[in-house]
Amino acid sequence: MTRAAWIFPVLTVLLLALSLLSLGLGAVNIRPSETLAALSGNPVKPSHASILWDFRVARVLLVILCGSSLASAGAAFQGLFRNPLADPYIVGASGGAALGATLAVVFDRAVPIGMAGFLGALAAVMVVYAIAEASNFGSVVSLLLAGAAMSTMLSAIVSLLLILSDEVLHEIFAWLMGGFSGRSWSHLTQAALPALLGLAVTLPMSRALDALSAGESSAEALGLDLRRARLLVVIGASLSTAAAVSASGIVGFIGLIAPHVARRLVGASHAAVIPASMLVGSLLLLVADDLARTLAAPLELPVGVFTALLGGPFFLFLLRRGQKEL
Amino acid sequence: MLLSAHSLTLSYNGHHVVQDFNLSIPERAIVGLVGPNGSGKTTILRALAGLIEPRAGMALIQGKPASRLDKRLRARKIGWVPQQESAAWPLTVAEVVRLGRAPHRGWLMPFTAEDMKIVECALARADLLDLKDRPVNKLSGGEFQRVLIARVLAQEPEALLLDEPTASLDIHHQIQVLDLVRGLVDEKGLSVVMALHDLNLAVRYCDQLVLLHNGRQVSAGAPEEVLTPDNLRAVFGVEARLYRDPWGAWAVSVQ
Numbered sequence: 001m002t003r004a005a006w007i008f009p010v011l012t013v014l015l016l017a018l019s020l021l022s023l024g025l026g027a028v029n030i031r032p033s034e035t036l037a038a039l040s041g042n043p044v045k046p047s048h049a050s051i052l053w054d055f056r057v058a059r060v061l062l063v064i065l066c067g068s069s070l071a072s073a074g075a076a077f078q079g080l081f082r083n084p085l086a087d088p089y090i091v092g093a094s095g096g097a098a099l100g101a102t103l104a105v106v107f108d109r110a111v112p113i114g115m116a117g118f119l120g121a122l123a124a125v126m127v128v129y130a131i132a133e134a135s136n137f138g139s140v141v142s143l144l145l146a147g148a149a150m151s152t153m154l155s156a157i158v159s160l161l162l163i164l165s166d167e168v169l170h171e172i173f174a175w176l177m178g179g180f181s182g183r184s185w186s187h188l189t190q191a192a193l194p195a196l197l198g199l200a201v202t203l204p205m206s207r208a209l210d211a212l213s214a215g216e217s218s219a220e221a222l223g224l225d226l227r228r229a230r231l232l233v234v235i236g237a238s239l240s241t242a243a244a245v246s247a248s249g250i251v252g253f254i255g256l257i258a259p260h261v262a263r264r265l266v267g268a269s270h271a272a273v274i275p276a277s278m279l280v281g282s283l284l285l286l287v288a289d290d291l292a293r294t295l296a297a298p299l300e301l302p303v304g305v306f307t308a309l310l311g312g313p314f315f316l317f318l319l320r321r322g323q324k325e326l
Numbered sequence: 327m328l329l330s331a332h333s334l335t336l337s338y339n340g341h342h343v344v345q346d347f348n349l350s351i352p353e354r355a356i357v358g359l360v361g362p363n364g365s366g367k368t369t370i371l372r373a374l375a376g377l378i379e380p381r382a383g384m385a386l387i388q389g390k391p392a393s394r395l396d397k398r399l400r401a402r403k404i405g406w407v408p409q410q411e412s413a414a415w416p417l418t419v420a421e422v423v424r425l426g427r428a429p430h431r432g433w434l435m436p437f438t439a440e441d442m443k444i445v446e447c448a449l450a451r452a453d454l455l456d457l458k459d460r461p462v463n464k465l466s467g468g469e470f471q472r473v474l475i476a477r478v479l480a481q482e483p484e485a486l487l488l489d490e491p492t493a494s495l496d497i498h499h500q501i502q503v504l505d506l507v508r509g510l511v512d513e514k515g516l517s518v519v520m521a522l523h524d525l526n527l528a529v530r531y532c533d534q535l536v537l538l539h540n541g542r543q544v545s546a547g548a549p550e551e552v553l554t555p556d557n558l559r560a561v562f563g564v565e566a567r568l569y570r571d572p573w574g575a576w577a578v579s580v581q
Contacts, residue, residue, distance in 0.1 A: 079414075079415075082414035083414070204433070204434050205433075207425070207428060207433045207434070208433050210415075210417060210421065210425060211425050211428060211433075212414070213413055213414040213415045213417055214411050214412075214413060214414075214422070214425070215408075215411055215412055215414075217372070217377050217406075217408065218406075218408060218411055220377060220397060221375055221377065221401060221404075221405070221406040222401055222425055222426070222428050222429060222481070223397045223398035223399075223400065223401030223402070223428055223429035224397065224428070224433070225397050229433075263415070263416070267416075267417075267418065267421075267461075268415035268416045268417045268418075268421075268461070269417060269418075269421050
């Protein structure tokens with residue numbers, strides 16, 4: 001607990017510093033001192049002020065929102081499945097949200113994208129959960145197989161929809177690759193509500209997730225209403241996933257890595273793990289986004305590519321370590 | 327009567343594991359469930375804890391079906407300690423024991439100073455103060471078993487259901503845990519039902535024994551009435567009898 005007490009301020013300061021740096025990066029580089037001046041309301045070069053306020057502030061805030069949402073969803077899914085390999089991408093939530101959001105776009109936004117994404121994520125996770133539970137619940141293999149099958153199926157349906165409705169194809173395709181290119185205040189305001197709601201549902205489940213660590217029977221013997229707790233965790237994590245996916249497309253592995261780093265830093269109690277994961281997830285996604293827009297500048301690379309390059313090996317490492325422990 | 331079972335039939339995958347089981351557990355008493363592996367001890371404890379739905383008959387907590395009771399209320403009345411438990415995450419010993427206060431404090435409210443005092447006391451009674459900041463996945467089997475005992479102490483229930491509480495303990499901690507249970511029964515008037523493998527510990531600590539064989543009750547009553555040479559032969563297939571040990575307590579001698 002004493003360690004957690006100084007980890008949080010350190011992570012927060014790191015996040016502020018990295019945000020300041022990220023605001024200056026791009027086609028036009030702006031020095032941190034000038035960024036700081038602009039943010040504190042002092043006069044700076046008008047073109048720089050416009051770049052900052054019209055684009056970059058919203059983008060950096062959106063990256064933080066998506067990073068922290070994916071990370072809290074990851075921590076919640078790992079706790080619920082009692083499985084360190086769970087994350088929004090692996091349990092099918094991201095795929096479900098992508099399908100929901102794609103359907104919303106194809107049908108001329110008859111339902112708001114965030115809402116459609118939430119419903120898609122919720123449905124996908126419930127199906128994966130039911131399959132994993134029916135076939136020896138808790139085993140790593142059944143979760144991974146159910147999640148993989150679900151994700152493959154969902155992405156096939158998304159591809160089919162894209163081919164059948166060719167006029168919006170390009171827009172959706174770029175969005176699905178995962179990235180923050182061209183994102184602005186409107187994306188931020190749309191994603192803010194589901195992100196906050198998700199957090200408001202997930203965070204209060206911290207103690208219940210701690211109890212689930214001991215297994216479902218023990219948690220129930222400690223007075224936990226299992227069905228209710230599971231449902232709330234799935235709803236909260238699906239809302240967070242939907243917020244991130246509808247804003248930035250599919251960005252994998254942030255939800256997988258962030259909780260692991262967080263547990264190393266603050267211990268395993270979810271009341272500390274979830275907030276620490278959010279800070280770590282924001283930091284990771286900011287780094288990935290900075291790389292995405294600077295490495296091949298002026299071309300912007302999809303950020304999902306970087307998180308996958310970073311996360312894939314990490315996932316394999318966890319899988320290998322898990323097998324050794326078994 | 328806090329806990330009772332009436333013509334309880336329990337099944338698993340359509341197969342009857344326990345049939346027509348009757349039991350009423352008096353206050354201030356330890357009732358021991360004894361019998362060979364697979365005789366239904368664990369399943370009976372799970373049913374009394376309300377964790378499984380009976381196939382027929384009833385498991386009652388203060389006259390109400392155990393599996394239908396409000397979960398938090400039930401957890402304040404009944405503490406259940408499984409034989410084995412896994413830990414998905416490396417929570418510390420103190421964090422796990424603190425969860426014993428959840429039935430009282432709920433899942434949202436912060437733990438109070440009183441909760442912390444009770445947790446500290448439970449850690450002390452289970453001899454865990456030195457280990458309280460250790461992650462539970464770094465404990466030996468016996469240490470982990472004591473964590474489960476400490477958690478159920480922090481839970482402050484009126485009845486305890488213990489499934490092989492001494493299975494992975496050395497003899498020092500076996501005696502320590504069972505003395506602790508005996509003390510709680512005598513001081514606070516708890517009712518205890520425990521499944522025990524070791525017949526010597528069972529005759530020494532239990533006020534009553536229930537002998538089970540293939541999911542059916544063979545005999546019930548005072549230890550010396552239950553563990554007769556005939557019963558021991560019929561259930562365990564050994565020639566054995568009870569005798570008074572040098573300290574005047576009952577012990578089992580096998581030929």
